[in-house]
């Protein structure tokens with residue numbers, strides 16, 4: 001609530017205006033007995049504070065007007081200790097009221113006989129006139145209140161705009177900058193006034209902004225940069241026209257700092273996939289060795305090429321390398337080169353500008369390299385990358401910059417590349433299916449993950465690990481595998497490597513109702529594998545030889561000529577045949 005004290009100067013002016021028109025003195029008090037105005041024209045009593053014992057005090061207390069016809073008639077005056085110094089002849093005192101509350105009072109004081117007579121004669125008109133003056137004061141109070149409220153709202157708006165993470169610039173309908181929030185001016189270490197009054201095109205020349213200002217066309221998420229001096233604010237820009245009462249009144253631009261965009265990406269990719277080397281299970285010397293190499297190179301920026309069959313854990317290693325490097329707080333972005341149609345792969349990798357091809361999304365798109373800024377790009381199945389993109393990838397790796405499709409602007413990159421494949425890249429290089437120069441560029445640090453069948457010693461620990469994992473996930477308490485099940489799993493060759501093992505455990509834990517996993521919950525192919533082994537009857541070389549001789553003699557006959565032909569068919573000499581027939585007792 002605004003107080004009269006807040007508009008003291010104005011109230012004093014009103015008091016002086018009344019005083020000079022009527023040639024009387026005016027004193028105005030607020031409801032807290034502060035003297036707000038005093039014309040001091042003829043009045044002798046030095047009023048510094050208003051006392052509630054004064055007539056003014058009484059009017060404030062009661063909210064009712066008082067007319068004093070002379071000091072000797074008014075109780076307040078009779079009791080007043082300053083009455084001897086007071087040359088008051090008559091007075092009209094009215095309350096200033098607003099929303100049924102008394103905000104103060106106005107006293108009109110006549111000092112001379114002449115003005116006393118005037119005052120008393122015209123008391124009705126004067127009270128009316130003073131009421132108008134009180135209304136004028138109230139009007140000013142309301143104005144002040146509205147302007148205070150406006151100021152509060154404005155301050156709140158500025159506070160809100162400065163507390164959000166996005167940069168904001170507001171424009172008038174000609175494109176002149178009205179307001180810039182702290183994200184923008186702090187970034188450039190300028191103060192707000194540097195921007196105010198400039199035309200937006202002086203700091204940012206974008207066709208979208210021209211269209212926004214001229215045609216009220218909104219846009220969103222355009223990648224752009226404001227360059228001032230040596231600093232560059234790299235952002236995703238959106239713009240919306242502002243309308244007040246249906247009338248166009250400028251526009252608002254919002255800038256999402258690219259590093260914040262990357263952080264969001266990072267948070268998404270961090271969700272549940274941040275892993276350490278400890279979550280790579282295996283105690284075979286092969287796995288230990290690979291882990292050791294990966295740990296050692298984690299903090300280097302060199303490109304890593306991970307080779308290994310499908311399901312051996314290539315992506316797991318790539319993640320462990322990233323999350324154990326000093327890039328761990330930045331994004332880990334994966335792209336499976338085999339899973340994306342060739343036509344889309346290029347734009348997924350490098351991004352594109354709006355309108356660069358049919359079907360391009362409005363506003364363009366950032367490629368994986370850009371999204372991984374400061375972090376790591378994992379290019380899975382790199383062996384499936386088409387040759388023309390291999391050339392482009394090589395350029396990106398060498399120049400450490402990327403150009404979006406349809407743009408000639410180079411964006412500097414700080415990205416580490418980890419590539420992986422289950423193909424024999426060296427053979428592909430020989431067959432000219434993979435560029436040799438890219439192969440050498442990628443395989444600065446080669447890491448070979450051996451297939452599970454070459455480290456069957458890891459199977460037991462992996463089975464126990466995944467059993468515990470799926471018990472936890474599925475809320476079960478399966479203690480282990482029945483003896484014959486475990487024997488079979490330990491002997492299986494795992495063509496699908498760890499992924500296959502994990503899937504088998506997941507299935508079994510899902511299906512098993514007892515405390516130990518039984519044979520019936522193990523896929524047929526593993527049992528088949530075993531059955532096939534069991535069905536093979538291993539025979540000795542001698543018995544095979546005996547059978548071959550026997551069969552040949554049955555075909556060619558056991559006479560002299562038959563034996564010559566049989567020996568020839570068996571690929572041995574006739575003498576040898578006679579010797580072996582003797583040995584095997586074939587008559």
Ligand SMILES: Nc1ncnc2c1ncn2[C@@H]1O[C@H](COP(=O)(O)OP(=O)(O)OP(=O)(O)O)[C@@H](O)[C@H]1O
Nearest residue numbers: 279280281282309310311312313314315316498499
């Ligand atoms: N040593 C390991 N310890 C724990 N889990 C593993 C291990 N190796 C692989 N896995 C798990 O096996 C599954 C397959 O691993 P991953 O995807 O890393 O293999 P990949 O070699 O990249 O496969 P692909 O070539 O098919 O992409 C994942 O669920 C992974 O967590």
